[in-house]
Structures are given as structure tokens and as C-alpha cells.
Amino acid sequence: MKFFKVILFATAISAVSAIVYFGVLSNNSSAADGRNFNAGRIIDDAVFTNSSSMSVQDIQNFLSSKVTCDTWGQKRSELGGGTRAQWMNSRGISAPFRCVSDYYENSSTGQNNYSKNEAPAGSVSAAQIIYNYSKQFNINPQVLIVTLQKENGLITDEWPTPKQYSEAMGFGCPDNVAPGAPACDPSYGSFSAQIYQAARHFRGYIDNKSGWWVPFNTGNNQIMWNTAPTNCGSGTVNIQNRSTVALYSYTPYQPNQAALNAGYGLGNGCSAYGNRNFYLYFTDWFGSTYSDAYNAQFNAQSPLSEPFYPGEPRQVFLQYKNNGSARWYDDTSAPAGVNPVHLAASVPTNRQSAFSYSWPSSGRPNFTFTRVYESNGTTLAANQHIVEPGQIAKFEFTMTPPWNINLGTHREHFQPVLENAANWSMSGVAWLDITVVSRYSAAFHSQSPAPRLMQNNDVVDNFIMYKNSGTAAWYDSTSTPAGYYPTNLVTAAPFGRNSQISMGWPSKQVASNTFSAVYEANGVTLASNQHIVMPGQIGRFSFKLAANANVKQGSIREYLQPIISGSPNPEMGALSWVDATVDTTTHVAQFAGQSAMPTLTRGAGSPVYIQYKNNGSARWYDDTSVPQGFSPVHLAASAPTNRQSVFSYSWPSEGRPNFTFSKVYEADGVTLAQNQHVTEVGQIARFEFNVTAPWTVNYGTHREYFQPVLENANNWNMGGVGWLDITVKP
Amino acid sequence: MKTIQNKKKNKKIIIVASALTGLLLAGGVAYAARNYFSAPQASVETQAEDRTIDLSPPTTEQQDAGNDAKEDFIDRLDEEDNGSDTSSVSISISSSGQSDQTYQMRTIINTIDDTGTCTLTMKSAGQQEITQSVGTQSMGSYSVCKGFDVPASSLGQNTWSTEIKYANQSVTATAKMDVKL
Secondary structure: OHHHHHHHHHHHHHHHHHHHHHHHHOOOOOOOOHHHOOOOOOOOHHHHOOOOOOOHHHHHHHHHHOOOOOOOOOOEOOOOOOEHHHHHHHOOOOOOOOOHHHOEEOOOOOOEOOOOOOOOOOOEEHHHHHHHHHHHHOOOHHHHHHHHHHHHOOOOOOOOOHHHHHOOOOOOOOOEOOOOOOOOOHHHOOHHHHHHHHHHHHHHHHHOOOOOOOOOOOEEEEEEOOOHHHOOOEEEEEEOOHHHHHHHHHOOEOOOHHHHHOOOOOOOOOOOOHHHHHHHHHHHHHOOOOOOOOOEEEEEEOOOOOOEOOOOOEEEEEEEEEOOOOOEEOOOOOOOOOOOEEEEEEOOOOOOOOOOOOOOEOOEOEOOOOEEEOOOOOOEOOOOOEEOOOOEEEEEEEEOOOOOOOOEEEEEEEEEEEOOOOOOEOOOOEEEEEEEOOOOOEEEEEEOOOOEEEOOOOOEEEEEEEEEOOOOOEEOOOOOOOOOOOEEEEEOOOOOOOOOOEOOOOOOOEEEOOOOEEEOOOOOOEOOOOOEEOOOOEEEEEEEEOOOOOOOOEEEEEEEEEEEOOOOOOEOOOOEEEEEEEEOOOOOEEEEEEOOOOEEEOOOEEEEEEEEEEOOOOOEEOOOOOOOOOOOEEEEEEOOOOOOOOOOOOOOEOOEOEOOOOEEEOOOOOOEOOOOOEEOOOOEEEEEEEEEOOOOOOOEEEEEEEEEEEOOOOOOEOOOOEEEEEEEEO | OHHHHHHHHHHHHHHHHHHHHHHHHHHHHHHHHHHHHHHHHOEEEOOOOOOEEEOOOOOHHHHHHHHHHHHHHHHHHHHHHOOOOHHHOOEEEEEEEEEOOEEEEEEEEOEOOOOOEEEEEEEOOOOOOEEEEEEEEEOOOOEEEOOEEEEHHHOOOOEEEEEEEEEOOOOEEEEEEEEEO
């Protein structure tokens, strides 16, 4: 039983705690106090016209939070008559009874889902309707929501009647109607029409356009305490802004002190509650009806559909609405001691922008307003250097992408700031997405057939043609004007790579720096200028390819790309390549004869020769004919390789009897070839040289091996090992 | 019997204890739900950091005030469906003051009327009487005279006894005030 008592005690404590928590602490301890109601300044213009305060979803979430709908009227009616369903049925109204959070209506026809299970075609939610008209007339949707509540309690009503929708804002429902006339004008008899007319009238009262005859104005006004038949009279109210004018023009009564002392409750016989309840509901649900002193709301920006180009400045603008209660000054209008409002690069604060080339400072695009508009964003304000609350400032400035900027999209944040003030932040962070592209663009057009490169053999001519698909002219090294960059064809993937098969290029990285031809867009007709490729024309780069002796056999893909040489943004696309096949099975030597075997005495020499036939597929060069980058064919002492011969006294080196061909014969071995320093395939090269017996050599016969080699090449071995038997006698 | 009675007692204790434990658990779940699941939805930040939207259910006071507005609305509709007494139609001078070179007077007529007439009469000792007539305009829930803009030069620095009379085919109403310049 003790345990049972403990449980009971704990339960009691928990229950009390829960009651305290849910019943007391959840009450809004900072509820609005009617005694703070300022009759001349119920709400500030910036708050009243802040149409961006809520999204549709925000409105829907809010409406849903404020009501738990008794859709089928099951609870007891507060108006008597049994249940709510019974009360409704007695008036010919059938369930479902739609709350505002569930209400849908077709704004054109007024058809809605009240008493229906499904929403009619073309209908939208009440949240959407509120949002639409708040945007159309630039009225804070919170103002419309609060007006709905103060007119007939629709926002919190768990079982509203159809008339609470058709007369939701009380628009078209005068205090007095002629006998027989409807209480409310049926031409405004839908929720959409009510919201539309209320928003439209709020805007009309604010703008005070000609022909509206708005009954109140800023300054002193006589505003009644209650409806005329009560004979309560009126009191003077010094109205300070147009939004307060609008509220009184919509509901032309002011609350007396009894009403203001009563919170949401009742005052006395001369109390009116409309504007008091507006103030209380707005403050409790959405915060203060007063705006910050300095608050900026993003309004508009320049369209940025076209890209930016490196080095090219372009004008852009950002517009901000003065959503605060203080006046904005720029550098030309700020009185002494008043901080001006500047547009600043932001995120992070005081960021230095890369696009700031022409700005007064790298963090401030502009120190003055370019334009000041009235709240409609169109009409120029009287003073172009002061932005009154509700007016719109336009900051126009230049964005210049630097030459070395990375191409792509850069998000540049900005916000107005109160310069040099401790409370500098005015909100309103906005951004411009600056997409930077190059004016230079190339598209591959065509190229020569894939070459077959004979190692250490012929040089092959190649070409690649590119179309100028950009908007800037291409110049080559012969035509580039001062301040421009030439277009070169270079090795790519990666850039600056040394080519293995370059031959006669300006460098191993640059295949060509001149156009070999420039064609019109058809690729056939030669252009008038053969060194400038205008947009749409086609430039041809010619270059040579050759495989030196160190290039491995097989396929080589040589990546090439046209670039703007020297530019910080050199790339222009059109990565292309040449697939070359390298044939290395080309240097084969076949022994083709030799001189008689020499007999020497110590210190004596004798001329000898060895002949080799070019039995491969590549041309042989000697030292006098070898092109740059190729390897010559030398006769070498052999077995072992690079052996130093003792008979080499007169040779160029101890392992090389000769660096040149002595004779070159046609295949018959008799007829001299036309070129005595190039051995074509099938021809025979003769290497003549002297062998000299040193004083220290042993007497007897010495077998000296020789073979031709491809000097300094990986594939140096050409076969054709031969020998001379040299006899040394006393 | 004794044994059986004890078993019944124990059974009751178990039932009560289980119920209380269930209540405790439910309370705990409710508390956790409020703190850990509902709390993030308590407010939504908007653009201005100091402005929040209250997403909690309406307070009793707010609910009651809404119900009062609804009852007034329904009562008023019921009354007006039966027609109003036209003798309660009135006009009031809502604002008057000088703006630039004109003295402006604006009015409110507490009925809907696009076809009425408003007549302004201003009298001052030794001054020529000023009279203007304009039509009426509906503002949705009430009407206004289409504005009286009197040249300030014609008023001088005098006190004017001012009367605005509204009339249509079936009703008239008058508002009076003294204008001191």
C-alpha cells in the first residue's frame, strides 16, 4: 500500500506540473497590450505594405495552426440550438463546414468547397487567394489575415458559416441599408472578391489617387468612437502615415480608453473594437506593427540572362525598398552627422569583390542612389538622393570580370548598409549570379587522315581546321594587334606537354602559331584575310609530325587544342587529337661485302671497308644528312657492344670507325646512288676506315666485329654483325 | 472467502496502478512531443530577424474575441436582412484642413449611395457665403461626398460656420462644424 501511495503522490505531482506547464506557461506572456495602441500610428507603412512577409506555405501553416476545424459540427453550438450541425441545419446549411484552413474557391466563379466533399475545378486555397491579392496590391498578407479575424473571427472559427466567407472582410456591408435592400452588396459576395476589394481599397487609400476621396488624411482628423446612432461623438486623431489612414478609411472608428483597457474584451457602450483588435491580433501573431528604423527589402535586379566576358564591364542594378521608418541618405544628401546608406559587397561582410574594377572601393559598388522611385517602383521620387520609407532605391553599378577570373557562375552577394554605424546591418542580402564565359570558342571542323609515321623516316604533313564559334576574331602571330593575344595550336591534355612526334614546330608544345589557310564558313572559299579568322570562319593549322628513334612502336594519340596564347583565360574548347601509328621495324642492315682481310705490322695501318644493304623500311642518315631529332646510322665496333677496338688509332672514337657513309650504291652494288649521305631502302652503304696495329698488339690474327647501329636510339640494333680478321706480323 | 477477497483487492490495485502508470506514460509522451516535436514549429523566421509568426493555437482571449466578432456579424446580418431605419443615416466630417492652396473637407456617410448629393455651405460674418455641391461615392461599406476643396484665398483668416448636407430621394443628413483659419 505504501508503494501505491507513492505512485498516487507522484501522479498527483505530475498532473499538477502538467497543468501548470500546459495551462500557465503556454500562455503568451508577452501578449499585446491595448494600452500601447497609438491611434495616430497604428501600423507603419513598411510593415503594412510588406507583401513578402509570408509565402503561400507560410500562410497555410499559419491558418492551420489557428483552428481545429469542427467540420461536421459535432460540438455544442455557442449560439444555442443544440449542436453546431443542428444550428447550421436549422438555417439550411449542411456539412462539411469548411474552416479557412481547408477552404478552396475558384476566384473567377466564386464556387467553393463549402458543404462539398471536393474542391471545385479551378479552385485554390484561401492561403493562395490571400497571397495572390497581397502581391497584386502590395499589401502585407498579415494585414489581410488580421482583417479577416477582426471582421468576423474567421481565422479562429471552428465552424464558420458560408456568409463569413462571402462577407469575409465586411466589404460592401454598410452600417445602414435601405429597407428591402440586401445587408451586403452581392457583387462582392465571394471570399476572393472580399479579399480583392479589401486589398484594392487598402492600396487606394494609401496611394490617395485622384478620384478616391479618401475620408481621412495624414494630420488631424475627426474619428468617431462608435457608429453614429450611439451619439458617442468623435475624437481628434493626428494620423502620422498613410497605412493608418488606410485602416481608418476601412474601419472608420477608433477605440476608446475603455476598449483599450479591456485587452480583447469589451469596453463600454461607446467602444469600437475593429482597429483595436487589428492592433492586438497583428502584434500577438506577427510581432510589432512598427518597422525597424533601417530595414531594406530586396525589390528588383537587372536581368542576367546574357553572360559576362572577362575584361568587359557591364552595368547591373539592384533595387531595395526602404522598409524601415528612417529616411535613407546617400553621399550627396547626407546631413552632417548622419550616416549614409551604401550598397556593400556582402557575405562575408566587407568582402572585396573580384568584379570591383570601376567601383569607388572594392567593397562598395556605389556611394549614391542611381534612382529613387515611389513605392510603385515606376514613378520617380521628387528627391533623387533621399529614400523615404516605402520608396525604392536603385543602385546601378558596373561589374567587370577580371581577365584571370575562372569561367563559370559566380554568386556575388550585396546588401545596403548604414555606413560606419554600429548598427550597420539593414538586412536585405541579395545576390547576382554572374556567369562568365569566354568570347573565344572553337569548334573542330576537319583534319588530315591519321598519319603513319616511319620511325626515323619521313616527316608527314598534317592539318586540323577549326571553326570560330565564338564572337571574337582570332589572330595568328603575324596579325595580332597590340593588346590582343594570338591563337596557337598547342599540345593539350595536359597543356604544355612536350610532343613526342613534333617536327619543325615552333616549340615542342606549339604545333603552329600561324594559320596556313583561312576559309569562309563553307570550308572551301578562301577568306579575304588569311591571317585573321572572323567569327564563323574556319582556320587551318598545318604542322609536321615525325617519329624519332625513341618513339615506341604502336599508336600515339597526340592531343592538340587551339588556345588564346598568353591570355589568362586561354581555353576556347575544341580539344582534338591526331592518332598516329609509329612503325619501328624499319632499321635492318644486311652484310653486303667487305674488303680483303688485312695483314699488318705493328705501327702500320691499312684501309678497309664493310658494306651493308638497307634491308629495312626506313631511310638511313649519316652525320652529314641526319635531320634534327633523328638518329644517324654509324658503323660500330661490336661483340661486345660498344667495344673499344685496339685498331682504332685513326677513328673518330675507339668504338666508331666512321660517322659518315663513304659511298652509297644502288642495289646492284656498283652504281653510285644520287645522294651519298642517305641510304634509301634497298641501297648499300659502304663504311671505309683504317685499321692500325698498335705497337703493343700481339702477333697473330685478331677478329674484329662490326655492325651498323642507330646511334642513341633505343632500338639501336640493326643486325648485320660482320667481322674483319686482322693479321699482325713481326 | 478471505483469500478470494484479497485476490479481488489485489486485482483492483493492479488496475488502478496500471491506469496511473499509463497516465504518467501518456503525460511523459505528451511532454516529450511538445518539447521535441512541436517546439521547432513554434515559430518561423521571416526576412526580418526580429519578426516571428506565432504558430501556436489561439489563446482563449483571441478565440473569444473572434467568437464575439462572429456573433456580432451574424446578429448584424440578421438585423439588416430585415432592413434598417433610414433615420439612422448620418454624415460626419472626417477630416478638414489646409493642403497647399486649398482647404479640404472630407466626409463619411454611413450608407451606400452613389447617387446622392452633398452641399457645403460656409458662412462667416461679413464674408460672402460659400456654397459647393458634389455627388457621392460608395467606398464599399460607407459613402463619401466627392470632396470639398475650397480655395484658401477665399476664406481668409476668419471663422466659418460650416454645414455639409447630404440628401438623396428618401433621406437627408447634416454635419456641422466651425472652421477656424
